[in-house]
Amino acid sequence: MNTTSLTSKGAARRRFLCGTGALTTGIAASACIRVGDAAAAPANAAAIAQAPGAPVPVRLRVNGHDYDLQLEPRVTLLDALREYIGLTGTKKGCDRGQCGACTVLVNDRRINACLALAIAHAGDRIRTVEGLAGAAALHPVQAAFIAHDGFQCGYCTSGQICSAVAMLVEARGDTISAATADVRRKGPVELTDAEIRERMSGNLCRCGAYVGIVAAVRDAAKRV
Amino acid sequence: MHAFDYIRAERVDDVLAALADSNTKCLAGGTNLLDLMKAYVEQPARLVDITHLPLREIQALPEGGMRIGALVPNSDLANDATVRARYPLLAQALVAGASPQLRNMATVGGNLLRRTRCHYFTDIGFSACNKRDPGSGCAAREGSNRIHAILGASDQCIATHPSDMCVALAALDAVVEARSASGVRRIPMDGFHRLPGTTPQRDTELRHDELITAVLLPASPFAERSRYLKVRDRASYEFALVSVAAGLDMQGDTVRDARIVLGGVAHRPWRAKAAERALVDRVLDDKALAAAATAATEGAQPYRDNAFKVTLAQRAVARALREASRA
Numbered sequence: 001m002n003t004t005s006l007t008s009k010g011a012a013r014r015r016f017l018c019g020t021g022a023l024t025t026g027i028a029a030s031a032c033i034r035v036g037d038a039a040a041a042p043a044n045a046a047a048i049a050q051a052p053g054a055p056v057p058v059r060l061r062v063n064g065h066d067y068d069l070q071l072e073p074r075v076t077l078l079d080a081l082r083e084y085i086g087l088t089g090t091k092k093g094c095d096r097g098q099c100g101a102c103t104v105l106v107n108d109r110r111i112n113a114c115l116a117l118a119i120a121h122a123g124d125r126i127r128t129v130e131g132l133a134g135a136a137a138l139h140p141v142q143a144a145f146i147a148h149d150g151f152q153c154g155y156c157t158s159g160q161i162c163s164a165v166a167m168l169v170e171a172r173g174d175t176i177s178a179a180t181a182d183v184r185r186k187g188p189v190e191l192t193d194a195e196i197r198e199r200m201s202g203n204l205c206r207c208g209a210y211v212g213i214v215a216a217v218r219d220a221a222k223r224v
Numbered sequence: 225m226h227a228f229d230y231i232r233a234e235r236v237d238d239v240l241a242a243l244a245d246s247n248t249k250c251l252a253g254g255t256n257l258l259d260l261m262k263a264y265v266e267q268p269a270r271l272v273d274i275t276h277l278p279l280r281e282i283q284a285l286p287e288g289g290m291r292i293g294a295l296v297p298n299s300d301l302a303n304d305a306t307v308r309a310r311y312p313l314l315a316q317a318l319v320a321g322a323s324p325q326l327r328n329m330a331t332v333g334g335n336l337l338r339r340t341r342c343h344y345f346t347d348i349g350f351s352a353c354n355k356r357d358p359g360s361g362c363a364a365r366e367g368s369n370r371i372h373a374i375l376g377a378s379d380q381c382i383a384t385h386p387s388d389m390c391v392a393l394a395a396l397d398a399v400v401e402a403r404s405a406s407g408v409r410r411i412p413m414d415g416f417h418r419l420p421g422t423t424p425q426r427d428t429e430l431r432h433d434e435l436i437t438a439v440l441l442p443a444s445p446f447a448e449r450s451r452y453l454k455v456r457d458r459a460s461y462e463f464a465l466v467s468v469a470a471g472l473d474m475q476g477d478t479v480r481d482a483r484i485v486l487g488g489v490a491h492r493p494w495r496a497k498a499a500e501r502a503l504v505d506r507v508l509d510d511k512a513l514a515a516a517a518t519a520a521t522e523g524a525q526p527y528r529d530n531a532f533k534v535t536l537a538q539r540a541v542a543r544a545l546r547e548a549s550r551a
Contacts, residue, residue, distance in 0.1 A: 052269065053227025073230035073271070076258070096259055097326060109299075109328045115258045116329065119230050120251065120273050167324065175303045176319055178460060183308050183315045201460035202323025 058119050062087065063131030073119050078102045080118035081128060089129040089158045093204075100203035103159040104128050110166035112202075129158035132165060140223040141165050141216070150216035152207035160203045164217050167199045168224050191221050225261045229270040233277060236435060240405050242272045243433050250274045250435065252295060253329040255322070256338050264348050265339075265356060279333075279437055282306070288443030294333030294436045298389065299324065301332060311441060312551075313450035313469055317392035320454040323461045333436035336390060336400060336416065339427060340383035340491075341463055343368065354380045355424040370529035371465065374521070374537070376490040381424030382527060384488055385417055386463055391487035392452055394495055395469035398441050402434040409434065417492030424491070446471030446483060451548035454487075455540055464488035466537045470544035472508070479503045479512075484520060484545070489537055496520040499541060508549050517542040 055070040062085060069084050078095070081087045081104070093101030095114045102113040105127040132139040141164045144150070151157040171189040179198035180189075189195060196217050197210070205213065230251075233239045242248050247269035251257060260266040279293040284306040292301060301307055302318035322330060344350040344363040352361030364372055364382050372382045394413045402409045417428050430436065449472040456462040467487035473480045482503045486494040499520040506512045517538040524534045 052229055056230075072227060074225045074227055074261075096262065097255055100323065100325060103325055110325045111329050112255070112323075112325045115255050115326075117230070117251070117254065117258070117271075117273075120232075120254070120275065163325065170324070173303075175299075176308065176315060177324075178316075178319045180319070183312045183319075186305070186308075198460055199324060202325045204461075 056119065058122050060085070060118060060122060060126060061124065062126045063128060069118070071118050073117060075118050076114055077104070077106075077116040077118045077121055077126070078113035081113060081126075084118075087128050087130050090162075091155055091158055093156065093159075098204075099156070099159075100163060101156050101159040103162045103203060105162055105166055108166065108169065110163050110202075127162075129162055132161065139165065141168070141220045144216040144220035144223070145213070148212045148216040148219060150209060150212040151205075152209050156203060156205045156207075160200070160205065160213055163200060163203045164213075164220065165224075167196075167217070168221055171195070171199065171221070191218065193218070225258075226264070226267050228261075228268055230273065231270065232273040236277055236279075236403060236437065239272050239274055239277065239435050240403065240433065242270070243404075243435065245270065246432060248272055252331040252334040253297070253326075254334075255326050255330045256334065260339060260346065263346055265346055274435070275331075284310075290441040292332055292439045292441070294438055295331050298322070298327040298330045298332070298335060302327065310447050311392075311396060311444060312447060313395060313452050313471055314389070314392045314441075316450075316452035317388040317454075317467075317469060320452060320464075320467070321388035332389070332439055335387050336393075336436060336439070337428065337430070338385075338387045338390075341386045342372065342383035345383060355383060355420075355427075358423070358425050365527065368529060369527040371463075371488075372527060372530055373490050374524045374526045374530055374533045375486075375494050376419045376492070377525065378420045378422065378424070380422055381420035381491065383420065383424065383491060385427070385490065385492050386488075387493075388452070388454060388464065388467060388487060390417065391467055391469045391485050391493045393439065393441075394493035395450075395471050395483040395485040396441055396444055396446070398439050400430075400436060401438040401440060402430060403437050404431065404434040408437075410440070413493070414495065420491045427491075444471070445473040445481060449474060449548045449551050451544045451551055453540055453544040453547065455536060466533055466540050468537075468540045468544035469493075470541070470548040472503075472545065472548050474508070474549065477507045479506055479508055482516075482545075484516065484541060486520065486537055486541070489521075489524075489533060496522075496541070498522050503545075508545070513542040513545055516545060 058069050058071045060067045081090050091101040093099035097112045097115045104113045176183045177198045179194045249268040251271040251273045279295040281293045283291040302315045308315045344353045350363045352363040373384050398413045400411045451470050454464045454467040464487050469485045471483040482500045484496040484499045499516040502515040502519045520541045
């Protein structure tokens, strides 16, 4: 529904009306004239596309599926996933990069979807919590979170799980963390509880289910 | 967040052309810029996505130095085998910052331009902030200033520089390479970040028409003995109250050369040259450590809530040096 309403001419004009007050650049001024003409004349898709910040076509590849969306450049990857595609497994916590609830995998790396623009990730491989399980079974990290009670309310869980999936791959690849005693030492990471806690520190749990989360990650490390 | 236009640049020249417009900003990792845009602190009319430029190479130079592309993510730089071997101080500083997710997004060039976390700067609900709105005053001087500067501040601004990476880069004598239409400029870290003075709106010496393309590291004598120590309110995923990048070049028990740079105490990474001088040609004993610690905060001017930082900085300097000597 959001996609439909945002691509309607009315919505684009509203955006244009907001925009002209705030923006004073030459770009805005010229777009102003063009879109003003378009508003009076029949719909002119090209002119609307040039209004500052107007929706543009964006193709996102999420969990192996392509989604063709019309998005304003300011739409975050998090909002695109939740509000435009309808994949609400990824959660909005702080929306400011301070909690990790929105963690998703982009080209196999974990990032905060709240501080990423959807348009900047056109062409990337995006994986959310909905894309982790196989046809027959949960991902080992998901199964471990259930087995070890790695949550209470569950709001941070999809972020924790996506984060842990990437973290276990990182740990197999000779990477360091702030808990690593000697950064010059090469070789596989020994995933002590201190390493797990540090490497998972980008995901906050307000319920304080950390004991279960660490146990789940420790267990999953043996299975992935 | 206000609406803005987005363009994706494929070539450096496209970026330089776009930067001719003063309302255009570069988007790299976005971890700081988008956050500030959500807070309406930054309101660019247009973003140029520079993440597709070919600036992701980490090169080990034959004479011992390194050249790091501006778009190398913090996590890749921290884990690079040559960085870990030649500049463990930098690797430590990088993994001390932010979270794994943010380090996957944040870039070297972006981190150099990371803006302050001063509460009064990041919240437009406060009208007095000379950094955000020149001439409007500084709410932090009389306000809640626990996280603010104790060194090099001015009447106009007492904000601190927030990056860990930059503190290590300053200790390693890094050089920032920037390009503009008029050519390439190399700016030593020592002259890259500014003190606030009467123009706190300018964090760095980088001009609006310039794009950071790389960071150059000279060969370092501190690889064997260095330490990045970060003191903060929680164990991880938190900014520094005080941090210290310490590097020692030793001949036996005697200090041949030293680098001591503090983070979290000033508007820029704070090189404590008096503290370094206090160590050179001396045996690194408790007396020498105490002398360096005291010298490191020479001229400190704390505010209502941050007097603790003076003692904290002194103790952090002594501990970082001691740990560096045992590294």
